[in-house]
Amino acid sequence: xxxxxxxxxxAGGSAALATMSPAAIASVNRVEANKAPGEDLFKLGMAGYTxxxxxxxxxxxxxxxxxxxxLCIKDFHLPLTSTPEQITAFHEKLAxxxxxxxxxxxxxxxxxxxxxxxxxxxxxxxVKLIIGVPNTELLxxxxxxxxxxxxxxxxxxxxxxIALYPNAVSIYSAIKDLDPRIGFCFDMGHDRxxxxxxxxxxxxxxxxxxxxxxxxxxxxxxxxxTCELGRGVIDIPAFVEMLRKVKYEGSCSLEYExxxxxxxxxxxxxxxxxxxxxDASRKRKS
Numbered sequence: 001x002x003x004x005x006x007x008x009x010x011a012g013g014s015a016a017l018a019t020m021s022p023a024a025i026a027s028v029n030r031v032e033a034n035k036a037p038g039e040d041l042f043k044l045g046m047a048g049y050t051x052x053x054x055x056x057x058x059x060x061x062x063x064x065x066x067x068x069x070x071l072c073i074k075d076f077h078l079p080l081t082s083t084p085e086q087i088t089a090f091h092e093k094l095a096x097x098x099x100x101x102x103x104x105x106x107x108x109x110x111x112x113x114x115x116x117x118x119x120x121x122x123x124x125x126x127v128k129l130i131i132g133v134p135n136t137e138l139l140x141x142x143x144x145x146x147x148x149x150x151x152x153x154x155x156x157x158x159x160x161x162i163a164l165y166p167n168a169v170s171i172y173s174a175i176k177d178l179d180p181r182i183g184f185c186f187d188m189g190h191d192r193x194x195x196x197x198x199x200x201x202x203x204x205x206x207x208x209x210x211x212x213x214x215x216x217x218x219x220x221x222x223x224x225x226t227c228e229l230g231r232g233v234i235d236i237p238a239f240v241e242m243l244r245k246v247k248y249e250g251s252c253s254l255e256y257e258x259x260x261x262x263x264x265x266x267x268x269x270x271x272x273x274x275x276x277x278x279d280a281s282r283k284r285k286s
Contacts, residue, residue: 040278040282042243043070044251045069045072046071047072047214047253048072048074048076049257050256050257052076056090062263063097063099064097064098065268066264066267069098070251070253071094071100071101075107080117087126103127103129103154103251104127104130105154105156106131106132106185107132108133109132109134110134116145118130118132123149128150129154129210130152131156131185133155133164133165134155139178146182151181152181152183153181154184154185154210155175155183156187157186157190160193160195161190161222167191167194167196169201183208184208184209184211185212186198186209186213187213187215189213189216189234189255192220202239212251213254215255216234217232218232229270230277240277254267
């Protein structure tokens, strides 16, 4: 969960809320009203890809059942060509379920026109964080658009499956000299599948990590598969402690890629495990 102040920062400031419907703003305020004292700066969300096999109503129902209130919006739920009226209706539907859309993506980009489309889409949606996967030759153009829109742009790593941005260091090497509003959507599972240490990488690159795809995997190799959060090879309690150490204020959005046509049980177990780790470790410190 998060404070309203932290949400404003992660969503891009009050300008983002200014473009949202009253119902969407009310959703943020409801979540803030239920925040317990001493809660973490980071918030728990859902990565939209988790629901690739479900329509929006079904997805929101699963989020309601698992008590998750933030969603990274995928274009299969809200197409890039959506009109302002469709976007308003979308936000109102989320708000009725107590959910706020905080970012869009991942969006793959291989042309400058696709970069233009993504930024225009995010502006219409009313968020200031884009999760993107641009071809490397487009990075100077992305840098230009970030300055033009004053948006943050988070590049998603994909592990050993594709050569483009396999891990954190590959992203940092590509963006280190670009605008600081260009950073990472850090997929900790793919980072581990690439043979890297997500806890150490979180510490190293924290200032440029704007979003996290929360997951665990069965092995630190290409063969590793997504599993329930508490059952894999990543030390989740250590990751949570590092989130606190670096004062991460963004979203940890569960991307559950197991049993994707029937994911509710695994989502519920993973959400419960993450909340339990956060609660238990917080109590030990108090």
